[in-house]
Amino acid sequence: MPYVSTRYFCLIAAVVTVAIAIASRLATNDYFFFAGYVVLQYVVMSTAWNILGGYTGYINFGTAGFFAIGAYSAVVMHKLFAPPLPLSILVGGVVAGLVGLGMGYLTLRLRGVFFAIATLALAIVLQTLVTNWDFVGGSRGVYIIRPETGPLGHPYIQYLFLTMLVLSTISICIARAIEHSKLGYGLATIRDDELAAESAGVPTLRLKLIATVLSGALMGMAGAPLPYYVTYLDPTSGFNLAFAVNSIAMPLIGGTSTWLGPVVGALLLATIQQIATVTISSALNLLIVGVIMVAFVVLAPNGIIGLFERGRRTRRRPTEKGAA
Amino acid sequence: MVSLLVNAIVAGLLLGGFYAAVSVGLALSFGMLDIANLAHPAFIILGSFIVYILNSEFGIDPVLAGILALPFFYLLGSAIYQIYYYAFERRGEEGLRGLAFFFGILFITEVALILIFGVDYRFVTAPYIGSSIYIGDAELPLRMLVPCIVSIVMVILLQIFLSKTFIGRAILAVSQDDLALKLMAIRPQRIKNIAFAISIATASLAGACLIIIQPVEPSVGRDYIGRVFAIVVLGGMGSFPGMLTAAMLIGVMESLTATFYGPSWSPAVAFGFLLLTLAVRPAGLMGR
Numbered sequence: 001m002p003y004v005s006t007r008y009f010c011l012i013a014a015v016v017t018v019a020i021a022i023a024s025r026l027a028t029n030d031y032f033f034f035a036g037y038v039v040l041q042y043v044v045m046s047t048a049w050n051i052l053g054g055y056t057g058y059i060n061f062g063t064a065g066f067f068a069i070g071a072y073s074a075v076v077m078h079k080l081f082a083p084p085l086p087l088s089i090l091v092g093g094v095v096a097g098l099v100g101l102g103m104g105y106l107t108l109r110l111r112g113v114f115f116a117i118a119t120l121a122l123a124i125v126l127q128t129l130v131t132n133w134d135f136v137g138g139s140r141g142v143y144i145i146r147p148e149t150g151p152l153g154h155p156y157i158q159y160l161f162l163t164m165l166v167l168s169t170i171s172i173c174i175a176r177a178i179e180h181s182k183l184g185y186g187l188a189t190i191r192d193d194e195l196a197a198e199s200a201g202v203p204t205l206r207l208k209l210i211a212t213v214l215s216g217a218l219m220g221m222a223g224a225p226l227p228y229y230v231t232y233l234d235p236t237s238g239f240n241l242a243f244a245v246n247s248i249a250m251p252l253i254g255g256t257s258t259w260l261g262p263v264v265g266a267l268l269l270a271t272i273q274q275i276a277t278v279t280i281s282s283a284l285n286l287l288i289v290g291v292i293m294v295a296f297v298v299l300a301p302n303g304i305i306g307l308f309e310r311g312r313r314t315r316r317r318p319t320e321k322g323a324a
Numbered sequence: 325m326v327s328l329l330v331n332a333i334v335a336g337l338l339l340g341g342f343y344a345a346v347s348v349g350l351a352l353s354f355g356m357l358d359i360a361n362l363a364h365p366a367f368i369i370l371g372s373f374i375v376y377i378l379n380s381e382f383g384i385d386p387v388l389a390g391i392l393a394l395p396f397f398y399l400l401g402s403a404i405y406q407i408y409y410y411a412f413e414r415r416g417e418e419g420l421r422g423l424a425f426f427f428g429i430l431f432i433t434e435v436a437l438i439l440i441f442g443v444d445y446r447f448v449t450a451p452y453i454g455s456s457i458y459i460g461d462a463e464l465p466l467r468m469l470v471p472c473i474v475s476i477v478m479v480i481l482l483q484i485f486l487s488k489t490f491i492g493r494a495i496l497a498v499s500q501d502d503l504a505l506k507l508m509a510i511r512p513q514r515i516k517n518i519a520f521a522i523s524i525a526t527a528s529l530a531g532a533c534l535i536i537i538q539p540v541e542p543s544v545g546r547d548y549i550g551r552v553f554a555i556v557v558l559g560g561m562g563s564f565p566g567m568l569t570a571a572m573l574i575g576v577m578e579s580l581t582a583t584f585y586g587p588s589w590s591p592a593v594a595f596g597f598l599l600l601t602l603a604v605r606p607a608g609l610m611g612r
Contacts, residue, residue: 059423061362106603113360114557114602116423120362121550121595128592139588241546245431252424287435294428297421298411 006180010173017169021162033161037229039270040164041222045243046250046262047171048218052211053248054256055184057191058108059116063247065123066216068130068238069096070223075136075233078144084151085163089224096220097213099126104212108205127239141234144227160225171218175259178214187211219247242286246270249293255303264304327461332583333576334462340575341472344568345533346548347555348479349526354553355562356499357516357523359408362426364552365545366433367524371397371531372446372540373437379448386448387474390532394525401524404429405517413513430545437542445539453536471533476568478529482522483564495519499562547591554598560607 004012027033045063052058060066070092077088099122107118131139150159178184186207189197198204227233246269254265269289276285300307346368353361371393378389412422452466486492494515497505502512534540555574559567574597578590 053420057420059420061423061427103599106599110602110606112420113423114606117360117362117550117553117557118599118602121553121598124546124550125592125595125599128589128595132586132588241431241434241543245427248424248427252421283435283439287432287439290428290432290435294425294432297425297428298407301415301421 006173006177009176013169013173013176017165021165024158024161024165030155030157033155033157035274037157037161037164038274039267040161040168041226042246042250042266042270043168043263044164044171044222045219045247046254046266047168047175047259048215048222049247050251050256050259050262051175051178051218052215054251054261055178055187055191056208056211058112058208058212059248060119060212060215061116061244061248062103062119062121062123063219064239064241064243065119065126066096066100066219067223067226067243067247068123068126068235069099070220071226071233071238072130072136073220074224075142075144075227078227079135079142085159085225085228089163089167089221092224093217093221096223097217100212100216101209104209108208108212123239123244127235130238131235137234139235141232141237142227143232146228146231156228160229163225164222167218167221171222172259172263174214174218175262178211179259183207183210245286245289245293246273249289251303252293253296253303255305257302258305261303261305268304328583330462332579334464335468335583336576336579337572338464338468338472338575339579340572341475342468342533342537343551343555343571343575344479345471345475345526345530347552347559347567347571348475348482348564349523349530350552350556351559351562351564351567352482352495352523352526353520355556355559355567356495357519358499359405359516359520360423360426361520361523362423362549363430363433364523364527365548366430367397367400367527368531368534368548369437369540369542369545370433371528372535373441373531373542374528375532375535376446376448376540379450380446386450386532386536387470387529390474390529393528393532397528398521398525401521402517404524405520408520409513409517430549434542434545441542443541443543445541446535447539448535450536467536471536474529474533478526479564479568482526486564491515491518550591550595550598554594554601557598557606558601 024032024036045067049060049063052060070089073092073095074088077083077091083091103118103122104115107115130136136142147156150156150162152159178187186197186202186204189200189202190204190207194204223238226238230237250265250269251262252265253269254263255261269292273285273289276282276288296303302309346365349367350361350364353359353364371390374393374396375386375389378384378392379386384392408422408425412425452470454467456463456465457469458464486496494505494510495518497510498512498515498519502516505512505515534544538544551574555567555570558573559570574594577597578593581593582590
């Protein structure tokens with residue numbers, strides 16, 4: 001892929017976003033927006049996961065926790081004064097980012113496996129807290145009435161869809177900007193050999209914290225519109241393990257080394273799931289995701305992107321040798 | 325009030341004994357072999373369901389059923405280690421991808437059990453479930469006491485196995501320095517395979533204990549992920565006495581929490597403990 005500077009990349013992304021937004025006006029059925037919202041939500045989730053998991057090599061199993069923080073922040077805000085959606089998203093992102101900072105500070109100095117287990121633990125602690133917190137409905141759950149129309153007079157689901165579209169563009173641009181920045185190279189050194197990075201003067205803890213906060217905040221932002229989407233939210237669905245599995249499986253299947261991997265993985269897997277949920281059962285479709293993930297982890301560790309790259313490299317090798 | 329407290333502590337100790345059965349496999353795989361087997365609780369649930377089938381179809385005592393299932397779990401563990409070794413350990417990629425692998429297995433097992441058995445709670449029948457013995461004020465329900473005893477016997481047997489037999493000592497050796505083992509002409513991979521297979525085999529008995537204590541449905545396993553890791557880390561990774569102490573400690577803390585604050589808070593106890601341990605003393609209670 002020819003090198004494109006971050007500024008142009010964002011510009012292209014913005015153009016593509018507007019094009020998709022305009023094209024979506026052609027959809028006559030609201031179901032398109034309901035399904036599209038979920039797909040885009042997973043684009044944000046897997047891109048966010050990849051900032052920490054793919055670039056830095058620290059696995060976050062608590063994605064459902066960060067996601068639910070965003071969702072429940074929005075519930076709290078809605079109960080307090082029903083703010084406009086972008087404000088809820090912002091607050092959800094800030095709260096999730098702060099939680100990421102706190103937990104990262106506690107566990108990121110340890111080996112990666114402890115961080116992974118701690119994130120899993122965090123999700124369950126948070127779920128227990130929310131289950132016992134009556135203000136947000138406790139274990140009974142909470143109903144949120146979705147407004148009829150968005151600020152521009154369209155049906156609200158279209159507004160949610162467009163919001164998620166913008167969020168995914170933002171997260172892709174952030175991920176891509178990190179890749180070609182000093183931060184990104186620092187994170188890559190941590191992934192490849194943390195000890196060597198530390199000895200070479202890379203401020204590993206600080207970089208890991210930045211990655212955790214960014215990743216957590218994006219997940220929180222992805223979760224904030226959820227209450228308006230589902231209109232009924234309870235802890236079991238907010239903290240659903242399926243969120244965690246999906247947002248880990250998608251980057252691993254797509255490929256973790258670039259921004260493109262999670263996007264490809266999310267678009268592919270989430271679309272398949274949307275189709276499978278309608279045609280087959282939803283439990284079976286989760287089983288399929290699990291099996292595909294394990295298969296990819298075992299057989300194709302660099303994901304779909306890795307398979308293509310390998311194909312390209314083997315084809316190119318003779319000429320490279322000839323040139324040298 | 326006093327008797328409530330005494331009962332809560334006794335119940336906690338019994339619960340802790342059972343937690344030792346759940347964690348001993350992980351102390352072996354994660355503590356000694358450094359394989360972060362996130363799927364361990366899922367295998368315990370699998371054990372519970374196999375015991376459930378043996379009990380409800382053939383009327384076999386749950387503990388006996390757990391023992392009967394041991395060879396099957398041993399083979400399962402051996403097979404999983406083979407995959408793990410060839411896919412990750414040999415390539416030196418066990419960290420990130422190994423974790424994702426086990427997470428996937430956890431999820432697949434859970435969803436597969438849901439597809440087969442549904443989300444209904446299943447339970448076993450045995451003559452001792454339902455009755456209790458009393459020591460003074462303290463009530464010892466047999467459905468807690470039996471798993472606790474089974475568990476402690478299992479931990480003691482494993483400890484004897486590790487310290488007295490050749491293979492056991494080789495497992496201890498591989499946990500310390502597998503290069504040295506190679507120099508002694510022992511293939512670490514073979515020893516690790518045996519150790520990991522044993523760790524999964526313990527899940528069958530732990531599953532039997534679990535379904536004696538409480539009715540089981542497929543997603544119950546999730547509650548145990550934090551507990552088992554908390555216990556193993558708190559116990560100082562590979563040490564069995566440390567693990568037993570940590571299991572009792574967490575059992576008592578959970579029991580007290582459930583008695584005085586309500587059972588809906590108890591899942592947070594183990595996880596809170598885990599986060600605290602990791603933050604303050606990652607080497608565990610009796611760490612090296």
